[in-house]
Amino acid sequence: MTGHHHEQPAADTDPARFWDERYGQRDRIWSGRVNPVLAEVAGALPPGTVLDLGSGEGGDAVWLASKGWRVTAVDISSVALDRLTVEAERAGVADRITTVRHDLTQGFPPGRYDLVSAQFFQSPLVLPREKVLPPAAEAVAPGGRLLVVEHGAPPPWAGPDTGHHRFASPEEILAAMNLDPDGWDTERRGAARRTATGPDGRTGELIDHVVLVRRR
Structure with missing residues (x-):
């Protein structure tokens, strides 16, 4: 998550409302570009069906669809999904x-897919990987x-208050x-x-943790 100081939301925050409000603060909160690891992985595969978990404003979903994938885009925020549709x-x-x-903590949409993509699924709300x-x-x-891609380290422009956040290792993601x-x-x-550009226009290197597994 880029951005400056996110207040930790209260434990009883309604996640749908939290995300709708977060999206509602600005016309766009993500870059709108496809995540590079996803582009690399999916670009090498024949297009099929894909489940995009936490699809946000649709940067990944629109890219995948433009490459011929049939996309099921899941998000908790109706504001984000409306933007994705536009x-x-x-x-x-x-x-x-x-x-x-x-809300993926309340169960999963049905179906089987050629690719399931979870990109930067971390959330200021508790979203247990194991679940x-x-x-x-x-x-x-x-x-x-x-394919699961998570942040592996705080971005170089993050403030000092991100130090307490632990980033799961690829092994921990796989174990979950x-x-x-x-x-x-x-x-x-x-x-x-x-390489990415931070909110203040500074560029820096970001580290992502990537796990890709294939069902036999």
Whole structure:
């Protein structure tokens, strides 16, 4: 999450309202560009069906649809999904995207997908990996993949108040998936580096933790 000082929301904050308000503060809170690791992974695959978890304003979903994927975009925020739909229409790919407003801590949308993508799923609200990643893996069709990308370190422009935040290692992310080792191959597990521009216009290197697994 980029941005300056996020107040820690109260434990009983309603997540849908939190995100609707967060999106409502500005016309756009994410860059609108596809996440680079997703572009690299999905770009090398034949397009199929993809479940985009926490799709936000649709940078990934619109890119995937433009490459021929049939996208199911899930987010808790109706504000974000409305924006995603506008972006999809603008890009001429609305017919390839289905939006689903859903709180993933309360269960999962049905279906099996060739690719399940969870990009930067961390949230200031408690979103337990252990609760979300096993059903995300369940949603992968035979021969399909689950791609999880998380922040691996605070961005260089983050303030001193981010020091207490712990970033899960790729091994911890993989462990949280709770996969049957006989049923899955780990295709990628490690860190990826990318250059990004911070809110103050300064560029710096960001570290992402990446786990890509394939169901046999």
